[in-house]
Amino acid sequence: MTEPLNLDAADRAILRALVGDATLSASELGRRLGLSQPATWRRIRRLTDAGILKGRRLVLDREALGFGVTVFLGIKLAARGRPELEVFERAVCAIPEVQIVEHVLGLYDYRLRVTARDLPDFERVLRRRIMTLPGVGQVESNVLLSEERLPGPLG
Template structure:
């Protein structure tokens, strides 16, 4: 674990809000020089505190109006390896996240689709045919509150 001071935390907060900020712009915002800001960003990256920068797409604006969370229980955990299931499900473009979880399900998937009919097609033709899939439980996302920022 990396030790963070207030300046490091301010850098993380600023980048979480706008990852496109240059070191110079970020430094001006925080009262640091560009080289000092760059050194801190490099140190945070090398320590693993910054694991990359991500572009956030507006799914609805791109025509993907439905998000469904699926709880997947594997039928026979001994017959199909977890790696086989993970590899197969990760190859489906509509599956945005694959989470191996402990509890009622073996996996939690976030699936996007254009509409409910499109989701049904993805579910029937792609997800239910994956190796080892036993039971699937679906929850349709109605709304989402996002709280941007570091932990």
């Protein structure tokens, strides 16, 4: 196991700024933080090489694209064992409406984030795609009403 990277105030400021706007260039970040462009670039490269920065993502407005319903599903598999997990994971990851697949410890084996156009569309995805997956046992749905906080920096 590798030793965690020691982050100083400048590293943390870079992370906070990139979480706010991942399109910022090293020169713009440097101007905002009082660092030179090369120093900022070296810090970004170090954070990337250490695995702290794992790429930059574009966040789409699901509602503006016509996907107005988000549902979290808890899925308990009917059978246990590594082969069943792998088969389920491959199959569920192939469903475009499934945005996030998390293998969790607790009441359920998996937690899914599913996006659909509306409730009838979600019902179609649930009945025709998710409930027919290999190994699916118990399923619990929770409809997202609002999202108050989006992920940000940990430190």
